[in-house]
Amino acid sequence: xxxxxxxxxxxxxxxxxxxxxxxxxxxxxxxxxxxxxxxxxxxxxxxxxxxxxxxxxxxxxxxxxxxxxxxxxxxxxxxxxxxxxxxxxxxxxxxxxxxxxx
Amino acid sequence: xxxxxxxxxxxxxxxxxxxxxxxxxxxxxxxxxxxxxxxxxxxxxxxxxxxxxxxxxxxxxxxxxxxxxxxxxxxxxxxxxxxxxxxxxxxxxxxxxxxxxxxxxxxxxxxxxxxxxxxxxxxxxxxxxxxxxxxxxxxxxxxxxxxxxxxxxxxxxxxxxxxxxxxxxxxxxxxxxxxxxxxxxxxxxxxxxxxxxxxxxxxxxxxxxxxxxxxxxxxxxxxxxxxxxxxxxxxxxxxxxxxxxxxxxxxxxxxxxxxxxxxxxxxxxxx
Amino acid sequence: xxxxxxxxxxxxxxxxxxxxxxxxxxxxxxxxxxxxxxxxxxxxxxxxxxxxxxxxxxxxxxxxxxxxxxxxxxxxxxxxxxxxxxxxxxxxxxxxxxxxxxxxxxxxxxxxxxxxxxxxxxxxxxxxxxxxxxxxxxxxxxxxxxxxxxxxxxxxx
Numbered sequence: 184x185x186x187x188x189x190x191x192x193x194x195x196x197x198x199x200x201x202x203x204x205x206x207x208x209x210x211x212x213x214x215x216x217x218x219x220x221x222x223x224x225x226x227x228x229x230x231x232x233x234x235x236x237x238x239x240x241x242x243x244x245x246x247x248x249x250x251x252x253x254x255x256x257x258x259x260x261x262x263x264x265x266x267x268x269x270x271x272x273x274x275x276x277x278x279x280x281x282x283x284x285x
Numbered sequence: 286x287x288x289x290x291x292x293x294x295x296x297x298x299x300x301x302x303x304x305x306x307x308x309x310x311x312x313x314x315x316x317x318x319x320x321x322x323x324x325x326x327x328x329x330x331x332x333x334x335x336x337x338x339x340x341x342x343x344x345x346x347x348x349x350x351x352x353x354x355x356x357x358x359x360x361x362x363x364x365x366x367x368x369x370x371x372x373x374x375x376x377x378x379x380x381x382x383x384x385x386x387x388x389x390x391x392x393x394x395x396x397x398x399x400x401x402x403x404x405x406x407x408x409x410x411x412x413x414x415x416x417x418x419x420x421x422x423x424x425x426x427x428x429x430x431x432x433x434x435x436x437x438x439x440x441x442x443x444x445x446x447x448x449x450x451x452x453x454x455x456x457x458x459x460x461x462x463x464x465x466x467x468x469x470x471x472x473x474x475x476x477x478x479x480x481x482x483x484x485x486x487x488x489x490x491x492x493x494x495x496x497x498x499x500x501x502x503x504x505x506x507x508x509x510x511x512x513x514x515x516x517x518x519x520x521x522x523x524x525x526x527x528x529x530x531x532x533x534x535x536x537x538x539x540x541x542x543x544x545x546x547x548x549x550x551x552x553x554x555x556x
Numbered sequence: 557x558x559x560x561x562x563x564x565x566x567x568x569x570x571x572x573x574x575x576x577x578x579x580x581x582x583x584x585x586x587x588x589x590x591x592x593x594x595x596x597x598x599x600x601x602x603x604x605x606x607x608x609x610x611x612x613x614x615x616x617x618x619x620x621x622x623x624x625x626x627x628x629x630x631x632x633x634x635x636x637x638x639x640x641x642x643x644x645x646x647x648x649x650x651x652x653x654x655x656x657x658x659x660x661x662x663x664x665x666x667x668x669x670x671x672x673x674x675x676x677x678x679x680x681x682x683x684x685x686x687x688x689x690x691x692x693x694x695x696x697x698x699x700x701x702x703x704x705x706x707x708x709x710x711x712x713x
Contacts, residue, residue, distance in 0.1 A: 188352060197672065203348045210680070212658070227593045240666040241677075244598040246657050248635045248678040249505055250350050255665065256672035341627040344637035345678075484707035502632035503708075556631035 187280035191266050198260035202253045202268050210245040232267040311543050315491045327492030328550045334479050351500040351552040354507045358429030366411040375407035384434035385549050388538050390448035397451050397534045418528035419512035424498040431551030441542040455539025464523030494541045496553025597661050606661040622700035624689045633681040633706040642673035646694040650675050656685035681706045
Protein backbone atom coordinates (compact mmCIF):
# COMPACT_ATOMS: atom_id res chain seq x y z
CA UNK A 184 0.00 0.00 0.00
CA UNK A 185 1.32 3.46 -0.84
CA UNK A 186 2.58 5.60 1.98
CA UNK A 187 1.25 8.77 0.34
CA UNK A 188 -2.33 10.02 0.25
CA UNK A 189 -2.91 12.94 -2.10
CA UNK A 190 -5.88 15.18 -2.65
CA UNK A 191 -5.62 17.81 -5.36
CA UNK A 192 -8.43 20.14 -6.27
CA UNK A 193 -8.65 22.81 -8.96
CA UNK A 194 -10.60 25.91 -8.05
CA UNK A 195 -10.52 28.23 -11.04
CA UNK A 196 -6.89 28.65 -11.95
CA UNK A 197 -5.49 27.57 -8.57
CA UNK A 198 -4.80 23.97 -7.68
CA UNK A 199 -4.55 23.11 -3.98
CA UNK A 200 -2.57 19.98 -3.19
CA UNK A 201 -2.81 18.24 0.19
CA UNK A 202 -0.73 15.21 1.04
CA UNK A 203 -0.44 12.97 4.08
CA UNK A 204 2.50 10.60 4.24
CA UNK A 205 3.02 7.59 6.46
CA UNK A 206 6.50 7.91 7.97
CA UNK A 207 7.89 7.66 11.53
CA UNK A 208 9.93 10.90 11.23
CA UNK A 209 12.22 9.78 14.05
CA UNK A 210 14.44 12.57 15.30
CA UNK A 211 17.15 10.30 16.62
CA UNK A 212 16.73 11.90 20.07
CA UNK A 213 14.36 9.30 21.47
CA UNK A 214 15.31 6.18 23.37
CA UNK A 215 13.49 2.87 23.38
CA UNK A 216 12.30 1.03 26.50
CA UNK A 217 15.76 -0.48 27.08
CA UNK A 218 17.35 2.96 26.91
CA UNK A 219 18.89 2.47 23.47
CA UNK A 220 18.65 5.44 21.11
CA UNK A 221 16.18 5.03 18.26
CA UNK A 222 18.05 5.99 15.08
CA UNK A 223 17.01 9.06 13.14
CA UNK A 224 14.69 8.14 10.28
CA UNK A 225 12.93 10.96 8.50
CA UNK A 226 11.88 12.21 5.09
CA UNK A 227 14.42 14.69 3.77
CA UNK A 228 12.84 15.61 0.48
CA UNK A 229 9.38 15.71 -1.05
CA UNK A 230 8.97 16.56 -4.72
CA UNK A 231 5.74 17.37 -6.46
CA UNK A 232 5.53 17.24 -10.23
CA UNK A 233 2.72 18.52 -12.40
CA UNK A 234 2.62 17.19 -15.94
CA UNK A 235 6.27 16.24 -15.48
CA UNK A 236 7.44 19.64 -14.20
CA UNK A 237 8.64 20.10 -10.63
CA UNK A 238 6.28 22.55 -8.93
CA UNK A 239 7.51 22.26 -5.39
CA UNK A 240 10.38 20.66 -3.50
CA UNK A 241 10.13 20.36 0.26
CA UNK A 242 13.32 19.93 2.24
CA UNK A 243 12.60 18.54 5.67
CA UNK A 244 14.42 17.96 8.94
CA UNK A 245 13.30 15.52 11.64
CA UNK A 246 11.19 18.15 13.42
CA UNK A 247 8.42 17.76 10.88
CA UNK A 248 5.67 15.74 12.60
CA UNK A 249 5.27 11.99 12.34
CA UNK A 250 3.03 10.98 9.44
CA UNK A 251 3.77 14.36 7.89
CA UNK A 252 1.27 16.62 6.22
CA UNK A 253 1.93 19.06 3.45
CA UNK A 254 -0.17 21.49 1.46
CA UNK A 255 0.72 23.98 -1.24
CA UNK A 256 -0.90 25.69 -4.23
CA UNK A 257 0.00 26.40 -7.82
CA UNK A 258 -1.50 27.91 -10.96
CA UNK A 259 -1.60 26.54 -14.47
CA UNK A 260 -3.14 23.21 -13.53
CA UNK A 261 -6.55 21.88 -14.49
CA UNK A 262 -8.90 19.10 -13.55
CA UNK A 263 -7.68 15.83 -15.01
CA UNK A 264 -3.99 16.78 -15.02
CA UNK A 265 -1.41 14.36 -13.65
CA UNK A 266 0.37 14.96 -10.36
CA UNK A 267 3.18 12.98 -8.86
CA UNK A 268 4.43 13.23 -5.29
CA UNK A 269 7.65 11.50 -4.25
CA UNK A 270 9.58 11.39 -1.02
CA UNK A 271 13.07 10.25 -0.10
CA UNK A 272 14.37 9.75 3.42
CA UNK A 273 17.73 9.72 5.16
CA UNK A 274 17.95 5.91 4.95
CA UNK A 275 17.75 6.04 1.19
CA UNK A 276 14.17 4.76 1.12
CA UNK A 277 11.61 6.44 -1.12
CA UNK A 278 8.07 6.20 -2.39
CA UNK A 279 5.88 8.03 -4.85
CA UNK A 280 2.23 8.32 -5.70
CA UNK A 281 0.41 9.56 -8.74
CA UNK A 282 -2.84 11.43 -8.56
CA UNK A 283 -5.23 13.28 -10.81
CA UNK A 284 -6.35 16.82 -10.13
CA UNK A 285 -10.04 16.78 -9.28
CA UNK B 286 -25.72 23.50 38.73
CA UNK B 287 -29.23 23.21 40.14
CA UNK B 288 -29.74 21.19 43.29
CA UNK B 289 -32.28 18.88 41.64
CA UNK B 290 -29.93 17.90 38.85
CA UNK B 291 -27.03 17.42 41.25
CA UNK B 292 -29.15 15.15 43.42
CA UNK B 293 -30.40 13.11 40.50
CA UNK B 294 -26.89 12.56 39.20
CA UNK B 295 -25.55 11.69 42.62
CA UNK B 296 -27.87 8.72 43.20
CA UNK B 297 -25.41 5.83 43.32
CA UNK B 298 -27.41 2.77 44.24
CA UNK B 299 -30.96 1.71 43.79
CA UNK B 300 -32.83 2.44 40.63
CA UNK B 301 -34.70 5.63 41.22
CA UNK B 302 -34.61 6.74 37.61
CA UNK B 303 -34.90 4.81 34.37
CA UNK B 304 -32.05 4.98 31.84
CA UNK B 305 -34.12 7.31 29.69
CA UNK B 306 -34.61 9.61 32.66
CA UNK B 307 -30.87 9.43 33.37
CA UNK B 308 -30.22 10.43 29.78
CA UNK B 309 -32.68 13.32 29.91
CA UNK B 310 -31.10 14.59 33.12
CA UNK B 311 -27.62 14.20 31.64
CA UNK B 312 -28.49 16.22 28.56
CA UNK B 313 -30.30 18.87 30.57
CA UNK B 314 -27.24 19.31 32.77
CA UNK B 315 -24.90 19.90 29.84
CA UNK B 316 -27.36 22.14 28.02
CA UNK B 317 -27.43 24.33 31.07
CA UNK B 318 -23.64 24.24 31.55
CA UNK B 319 -22.80 25.04 27.93
CA UNK B 320 -25.65 27.09 26.48
CA UNK B 321 -23.60 28.01 23.38
CA UNK B 322 -23.05 24.42 22.31
CA UNK B 323 -25.64 22.72 20.13
CA UNK B 324 -26.58 19.15 21.03
CA UNK B 325 -25.19 17.80 17.73
CA UNK B 326 -21.82 19.32 18.38
CA UNK B 327 -21.08 17.43 21.61
CA UNK B 328 -19.69 14.59 19.51
CA UNK B 329 -16.71 16.87 18.90
CA UNK B 330 -15.74 16.67 22.53
CA UNK B 331 -13.68 19.48 24.01
CA UNK B 332 -13.83 21.31 20.68
CA UNK B 333 -17.58 21.72 21.11
CA UNK B 334 -17.03 23.87 24.19
CA UNK B 335 -13.63 25.46 23.52
CA UNK B 336 -13.38 27.65 20.39
CA UNK B 337 -9.61 28.20 20.77
CA UNK B 338 -8.55 24.58 20.54
CA UNK B 339 -11.27 23.98 17.97
CA UNK B 340 -9.32 26.02 15.40
CA UNK B 341 -6.30 23.80 15.76
CA UNK B 342 -8.46 20.69 15.52
CA UNK B 343 -10.06 21.97 12.32
CA UNK B 344 -6.55 22.40 10.86
CA UNK B 345 -5.76 18.77 11.73
CA UNK B 346 -9.07 17.55 10.32
CA UNK B 347 -8.07 19.05 6.92
CA UNK B 348 -6.21 15.81 6.43
CA UNK B 349 -6.56 13.84 9.59
CA UNK B 350 -3.84 11.40 10.67
CA UNK B 351 -6.41 8.63 11.16
CA UNK B 352 -7.05 8.48 7.42
CA UNK B 353 -4.03 6.19 7.14
CA UNK B 354 -5.62 3.98 9.79
CA UNK B 355 -8.93 3.84 7.95
CA UNK B 356 -7.12 2.69 4.80
CA UNK B 357 -5.31 -0.01 6.74
CA UNK B 358 -8.48 -0.98 8.56
CA UNK B 359 -10.34 -1.36 5.29
CA UNK B 360 -7.61 -3.59 3.91
CA UNK B 361 -7.66 -5.73 7.07
CA UNK B 362 -11.45 -5.86 7.08
CA UNK B 363 -11.55 -7.06 3.50
CA UNK B 364 -8.80 -9.64 3.80
CA UNK B 365 -10.36 -13.10 4.08
CA UNK B 366 -9.39 -15.47 6.86
CA UNK B 367 -7.45 -18.63 6.05
CA UNK B 368 -10.74 -20.51 5.90
CA UNK B 369 -12.09 -18.19 3.22
CA UNK B 370 -14.60 -16.35 5.36
CA UNK B 371 -14.18 -12.73 6.46
CA UNK B 372 -15.40 -10.22 9.05
CA UNK B 373 -18.34 -9.38 6.81
CA UNK B 374 -19.75 -12.84 7.54
CA UNK B 375 -20.03 -12.16 11.28
CA UNK B 376 -21.90 -8.87 11.21
CA UNK B 377 -25.30 -7.68 10.06
CA UNK B 378 -25.16 -5.77 6.80
CA UNK B 379 -21.70 -7.28 6.26
CA UNK B 380 -20.31 -5.03 8.95
CA UNK B 381 -20.91 -1.81 7.05
CA UNK B 382 -22.72 0.94 8.89
CA UNK B 383 -23.33 -1.02 12.11
CA UNK B 384 -21.09 0.70 14.62
CA UNK B 385 -23.93 2.72 16.16
CA UNK B 386 -25.57 -0.45 17.49
CA UNK B 387 -22.64 -1.28 19.74
CA UNK B 388 -22.31 -2.06 22.50
CA UNK B 389 -25.39 -4.22 22.60
CA UNK B 390 -26.77 -6.64 25.12
CA UNK B 391 -26.70 -10.19 23.74
CA UNK B 392 -29.86 -11.92 24.97
CA UNK B 393 -28.53 -15.45 24.52
CA UNK B 394 -25.13 -14.92 26.07
CA UNK B 395 -26.54 -12.54 28.70
CA UNK B 396 -23.69 -10.12 28.35
CA UNK B 397 -22.76 -6.83 26.75
CA UNK B 398 -20.90 -7.20 23.49
CA UNK B 399 -18.75 -4.34 22.21
CA UNK B 400 -17.60 -3.88 18.63
CA UNK B 401 -14.00 -4.81 19.42
CA UNK B 402 -15.11 -7.93 21.28
CA UNK B 403 -17.28 -8.92 18.31
CA UNK B 404 -14.39 -8.42 15.90
CA UNK B 405 -12.12 -10.71 17.88
CA UNK B 406 -14.81 -13.31 18.47
CA UNK B 407 -15.33 -13.43 14.73
CA UNK B 408 -11.64 -13.95 14.18
CA UNK B 409 -11.40 -16.70 16.78
CA UNK B 410 -14.53 -18.44 15.52
CA UNK B 411 -12.81 -18.64 12.15
CA UNK B 412 -9.49 -19.96 13.37
CA UNK B 413 -7.63 -16.67 13.50
CA UNK B 414 -5.65 -15.25 16.39
CA UNK B 415 -7.44 -12.45 18.23
CA UNK B 416 -5.98 -8.93 18.05
CA UNK B 417 -4.71 -7.15 21.16
CA UNK B 418 -7.37 -4.76 22.40
CA UNK B 419 -5.74 -1.37 22.91
CA UNK B 420 -4.17 -0.40 19.62
CA UNK B 421 -2.88 -1.70 16.31
CA UNK B 422 -5.05 -3.79 13.98
CA UNK B 423 -8.09 -3.84 16.31
CA UNK B 424 -8.14 -0.05 16.31
CA UNK B 425 -7.68 0.16 12.54
CA UNK B 426 -10.53 -2.27 11.83
CA UNK B 427 -12.75 -0.54 14.37
CA UNK B 428 -11.84 2.80 12.77
CA UNK B 429 -12.90 1.58 9.34
CA UNK B 430 -16.18 0.22 10.69
CA UNK B 431 -16.82 3.46 12.59
CA UNK B 432 -16.06 5.43 9.44
CA UNK B 433 -18.70 3.51 7.47
CA UNK B 434 -21.18 4.47 10.19
CA UNK B 435 -20.47 8.17 10.26
CA UNK B 436 -23.69 10.10 10.55
CA UNK B 437 -25.68 7.20 12.02
CA UNK B 438 -27.35 7.96 15.33
CA UNK B 439 -26.08 6.08 18.35
CA UNK B 440 -28.74 3.62 19.47
CA UNK B 441 -27.81 1.53 22.50
CA UNK B 442 -30.73 -0.57 23.72
CA UNK B 443 -31.48 -1.98 27.14
CA UNK B 444 -33.90 -4.84 26.38
CA UNK B 445 -34.47 -6.41 29.82
CA UNK B 446 -33.63 -6.35 33.53
CA UNK B 447 -30.38 -8.29 33.05
CA UNK B 448 -29.24 -5.69 30.56
CA UNK B 449 -30.35 -3.00 32.99
CA UNK B 450 -28.06 -4.55 35.61
CA UNK B 451 -25.12 -4.13 33.22
CA UNK B 452 -26.16 -0.53 32.59
CA UNK B 453 -26.37 0.13 36.34
CA UNK B 454 -22.97 -1.43 36.85
CA UNK B 455 -21.53 0.93 34.26
CA UNK B 456 -23.32 3.90 35.81
CA UNK B 457 -21.90 3.08 39.22
CA UNK B 458 -18.40 2.86 37.78
CA UNK B 459 -18.87 6.25 36.13
CA UNK B 460 -19.93 7.97 39.34
CA UNK B 461 -17.69 6.09 41.79
CA UNK B 462 -14.60 7.81 43.12
CA UNK B 463 -11.45 5.78 42.67
CA UNK B 464 -7.69 5.87 42.86
CA UNK B 465 -5.27 7.79 45.02
CA UNK B 466 -6.62 11.00 43.55
CA UNK B 467 -10.12 9.88 44.55
CA UNK B 468 -11.82 11.06 41.39
CA UNK B 469 -14.74 9.62 39.47
CA UNK B 470 -15.29 9.89 35.74
CA UNK B 471 -18.08 12.31 36.61
CA UNK B 472 -15.80 14.52 38.70
CA UNK B 473 -13.80 15.45 35.62
CA UNK B 474 -16.22 15.00 32.76
CA UNK B 475 -19.48 16.11 34.28
CA UNK B 476 -18.98 18.42 37.26
CA UNK B 477 -15.74 19.93 35.98
CA UNK B 478 -16.22 19.65 32.23
CA UNK B 479 -14.69 22.73 30.61
CA UNK B 480 -12.39 23.34 33.57
CA UNK B 481 -8.63 22.90 33.51
CA UNK B 482 -6.73 20.01 35.04
CA UNK B 483 -3.14 21.20 34.73
CA UNK B 484 -2.86 22.31 31.10
CA UNK B 485 -5.75 20.21 29.81
CA UNK B 486 -9.35 21.28 29.46
CA UNK B 487 -11.78 18.56 30.48
CA UNK B 488 -14.14 17.27 27.80
CA UNK B 489 -17.86 16.84 28.51
CA UNK B 490 -19.08 13.24 28.92
CA UNK B 491 -22.03 13.90 26.64
CA UNK B 492 -20.99 12.71 23.19
CA UNK B 493 -17.86 11.15 24.63
CA UNK B 494 -17.76 7.79 22.93
CA UNK B 495 -18.99 8.78 19.48
CA UNK B 496 -15.58 9.42 17.93
CA UNK B 497 -13.70 6.31 19.02
CA UNK B 498 -11.32 4.81 18.16
CA UNK B 499 -9.28 7.96 18.56
CA UNK B 500 -6.00 9.26 17.18
CA UNK B 501 -4.42 11.06 20.09
CA UNK B 502 -1.46 13.34 19.44
CA UNK B 503 -0.23 12.22 22.85
CA UNK B 504 -0.11 8.59 21.71
CA UNK B 505 1.01 9.52 18.21
CA UNK B 506 -1.31 6.73 17.09
CA UNK B 507 -4.84 5.35 17.11
CA UNK B 508 -6.23 3.73 20.25
CA UNK B 509 -9.48 2.17 21.42
CA UNK B 510 -11.96 3.36 24.03
CA UNK B 511 -10.77 0.75 26.51
CA UNK B 512 -7.21 1.95 26.06
CA UNK B 513 -8.44 5.39 27.10
CA UNK B 514 -10.40 3.99 30.04
CA UNK B 515 -7.22 2.28 31.20
CA UNK B 516 -5.27 5.52 30.85
CA UNK B 517 -7.90 7.53 32.72
CA UNK B 518 -7.94 5.00 35.59
CA UNK B 519 -4.15 5.14 35.74
CA UNK B 520 -4.21 8.94 35.70
CA UNK B 521 -6.16 9.01 38.97
CA UNK B 522 -3.76 6.33 40.23
CA UNK B 523 -6.33 3.59 40.29
CA UNK B 524 -5.62 0.05 39.17
CA UNK B 525 -6.98 -0.25 35.65
CA UNK B 526 -9.27 -3.05 34.51
CA UNK B 527 -8.67 -5.38 31.58
CA UNK B 528 -9.62 -4.06 28.15
CA UNK B 529 -12.84 -5.81 27.11
CA UNK B 530 -13.28 -7.22 30.59
CA UNK B 531 -16.73 -6.99 32.17
CA UNK B 532 -16.03 -3.77 34.05
CA UNK B 533 -15.10 -1.72 30.99
CA UNK B 534 -17.82 -3.29 28.86
CA UNK B 535 -20.38 -2.28 31.48
CA UNK B 536 -18.89 1.21 31.58
CA UNK B 537 -18.95 1.47 27.78
CA UNK B 538 -22.60 0.34 27.81
CA UNK B 539 -23.63 3.13 30.18
CA UNK B 540 -21.24 5.66 28.65
CA UNK B 541 -22.48 5.11 25.10
CA UNK B 542 -26.13 5.07 26.18
CA UNK B 543 -25.55 8.60 27.48
CA UNK B 544 -24.80 9.59 23.87
CA UNK B 545 -27.90 7.99 22.38
CA UNK B 546 -29.34 10.08 19.58
CA UNK B 547 -26.01 11.71 18.75
CA UNK B 548 -24.19 10.83 15.56
CA UNK B 549 -21.22 8.51 15.15
CA UNK B 550 -18.23 10.52 13.96
CA UNK B 551 -15.38 8.10 14.43
CA UNK B 552 -12.54 7.72 14.11
CA UNK B 553 -11.58 11.02 15.71
CA UNK B 554 -8.50 13.16 16.29
CA UNK B 555 -7.74 14.61 19.69
CA UNK B 556 -4.74 16.01 21.53
CA UNK C 557 25.14 10.78 -16.79
CA UNK C 558 28.24 11.94 -14.92
CA UNK C 559 26.82 15.22 -13.58
CA UNK C 560 23.72 13.55 -12.08
CA UNK C 561 25.86 10.97 -10.35
CA UNK C 562 28.07 13.61 -8.76
CA UNK C 563 25.07 15.66 -7.62
CA UNK C 564 23.52 12.62 -6.03
CA UNK C 565 26.64 11.70 -4.08
CA UNK C 566 26.94 15.29 -2.91
CA UNK C 567 23.39 15.24 -1.62
CA UNK C 568 23.67 11.80 -0.06
CA UNK C 569 23.98 12.20 3.67
CA UNK C 570 23.56 8.90 5.44
CA UNK C 571 22.52 7.24 2.20
CA UNK C 572 25.95 5.60 2.27
CA UNK C 573 26.09 2.40 0.28
CA UNK C 574 23.01 3.20 -1.70
CA UNK C 575 24.62 6.44 -2.81
CA UNK C 576 27.69 4.60 -4.01
CA UNK C 577 25.60 1.95 -5.75
CA UNK C 578 23.59 4.59 -7.54
CA UNK C 579 26.73 6.42 -8.47
CA UNK C 580 28.10 3.23 -9.97
CA UNK C 581 24.94 2.88 -12.03
CA UNK C 582 23.88 -0.24 -10.15
CA UNK C 583 20.63 1.28 -8.91
CA UNK C 584 18.32 3.65 -10.72
CA UNK C 585 18.11 6.86 -8.72
CA UNK C 586 14.50 7.23 -7.65
CA UNK C 587 14.96 10.61 -6.07
CA UNK C 588 14.23 13.50 -8.35
CA UNK C 589 16.89 15.88 -7.19
CA UNK C 590 15.57 19.35 -7.54
CA UNK C 591 17.94 20.45 -4.77
CA UNK C 592 20.63 18.82 -2.65
CA UNK C 593 19.60 18.38 0.99
CA UNK C 594 21.28 21.15 3.02
CA UNK C 595 22.70 19.10 5.88
CA UNK C 596 24.64 21.89 7.61
CA UNK C 597 21.55 24.11 7.67
CA UNK C 598 19.39 21.38 9.20
CA UNK C 599 22.10 20.49 11.72
CA UNK C 600 22.65 24.09 12.83
CA UNK C 601 21.70 24.61 16.47
CA UNK C 602 20.92 28.33 16.34
CA UNK C 603 18.67 30.37 14.10
CA UNK C 604 21.59 32.53 13.01
CA UNK C 605 23.71 29.53 12.03
CA UNK C 606 20.78 27.91 10.20
CA UNK C 607 20.17 31.12 8.24
CA UNK C 608 23.84 31.50 7.39
CA UNK C 609 24.05 27.92 6.13
CA UNK C 610 20.79 28.17 4.24
CA UNK C 611 20.93 31.66 2.79
CA UNK C 612 24.45 32.90 3.42
CA UNK C 613 23.03 35.73 5.52
CA UNK C 614 21.26 36.39 8.80
CA UNK C 615 19.53 39.48 7.49
CA UNK C 616 15.84 39.38 6.70
CA UNK C 617 13.44 42.30 6.36
CA UNK C 618 10.31 42.00 8.46
CA UNK C 619 7.32 41.96 6.17
CA UNK C 620 3.68 42.57 6.93
CA UNK C 621 2.91 40.69 3.73
CA UNK C 622 3.75 37.35 5.29
CA UNK C 623 1.18 35.67 7.52
CA UNK C 624 2.22 32.90 9.89
CA UNK C 625 -0.80 30.92 11.04
CA UNK C 626 -0.15 28.73 14.07
CA UNK C 627 -2.04 28.20 17.32
CA UNK C 628 -1.42 30.60 20.22
CA UNK C 629 -1.27 27.58 22.50
CA UNK C 630 -0.42 24.29 20.83
CA UNK C 631 -2.55 21.42 22.11
CA UNK C 632 0.34 19.04 21.80
CA UNK C 633 3.88 19.89 20.72
CA UNK C 634 4.11 16.76 18.59
CA UNK C 635 1.73 18.03 15.93
CA UNK C 636 1.54 21.79 15.55
CA UNK C 637 -0.19 22.93 12.35
CA UNK C 638 1.71 25.84 10.74
CA UNK C 639 0.69 27.68 7.59
CA UNK C 640 2.68 30.43 5.90
CA UNK C 641 1.02 32.65 3.35
CA UNK C 642 2.53 35.59 1.50
CA UNK C 643 1.42 38.01 -1.17
CA UNK C 644 5.00 38.93 -2.12
CA UNK C 645 5.79 38.31 -5.77
CA UNK C 646 8.48 36.08 -7.26
CA UNK C 647 8.61 33.83 -4.21
CA UNK C 648 11.47 31.34 -4.57
CA UNK C 649 11.26 29.62 -1.22
CA UNK C 650 9.54 29.59 2.16
CA UNK C 651 11.47 28.29 5.15
CA UNK C 652 10.20 27.71 8.66
CA UNK C 653 12.35 28.07 11.75
CA UNK C 654 11.30 26.95 15.23
CA UNK C 655 13.63 29.04 17.32
CA UNK C 656 13.77 26.98 20.50
CA UNK C 657 14.01 23.56 18.87
CA UNK C 658 17.43 21.86 19.20
CA UNK C 659 17.88 22.37 15.45
CA UNK C 660 15.81 25.43 14.54
CA UNK C 661 15.45 24.89 10.78
CA UNK C 662 12.34 22.73 10.52
CA UNK C 663 11.41 22.81 6.86
CA UNK C 664 12.07 24.64 3.63
CA UNK C 665 9.94 24.72 0.51
CA UNK C 666 11.37 25.59 -2.89
CA UNK C 667 8.61 26.92 -5.10
CA UNK C 668 8.51 26.95 -8.88
CA UNK C 669 7.45 30.17 -10.57
CA UNK C 670 3.86 28.96 -10.87
CA UNK C 671 3.61 27.92 -7.23
CA UNK C 672 1.71 30.26 -4.90
CA UNK C 673 3.22 31.83 -1.80
CA UNK C 674 1.52 29.31 0.45
CA UNK C 675 2.67 26.27 2.40
CA UNK C 676 1.14 24.33 5.24
CA UNK C 677 2.61 21.57 7.35
CA UNK C 678 2.73 20.16 10.89
CA UNK C 679 5.79 20.54 13.07
CA UNK C 680 7.20 19.18 16.31
CA UNK C 681 7.91 21.82 18.90
CA UNK C 682 10.01 20.94 21.94
CA UNK C 683 8.84 23.94 23.93
CA UNK C 684 7.24 27.34 23.62
CA UNK C 685 8.93 29.22 20.84
CA UNK C 686 8.73 31.80 18.13
CA UNK C 687 7.95 30.23 14.77
CA UNK C 688 9.69 32.27 12.08
CA UNK C 689 8.83 32.21 8.39
CA UNK C 690 11.60 33.22 6.01
CA UNK C 691 10.48 34.03 2.51
CA UNK C 692 13.00 34.39 -0.29
CA UNK C 693 11.41 36.58 -2.94
CA UNK C 694 13.13 38.13 -5.89
CA UNK C 695 16.53 37.34 -4.38
CA UNK C 696 15.74 39.10 -1.07
CA UNK C 697 14.92 37.59 2.31
CA UNK C 698 11.82 38.59 4.28
CA UNK C 699 10.49 37.37 7.60
CA UNK C 700 7.48 37.22 9.90
CA UNK C 701 6.89 35.27 13.08
CA UNK C 702 4.31 33.97 15.53
CA UNK C 703 4.77 33.08 19.16
CA UNK C 704 3.47 29.59 19.95
CA UNK C 705 3.12 28.36 23.51
CA UNK C 706 3.63 24.67 24.09
CA UNK C 707 2.40 23.10 27.31
CA UNK C 708 3.63 19.58 26.57
CA UNK C 709 6.79 19.28 24.49
CA UNK C 710 6.22 17.15 21.44
CA UNK C 711 9.45 15.47 20.61
CA UNK C 712 8.17 12.12 21.83
CA UNK C 713 9.07 9.72 24.59
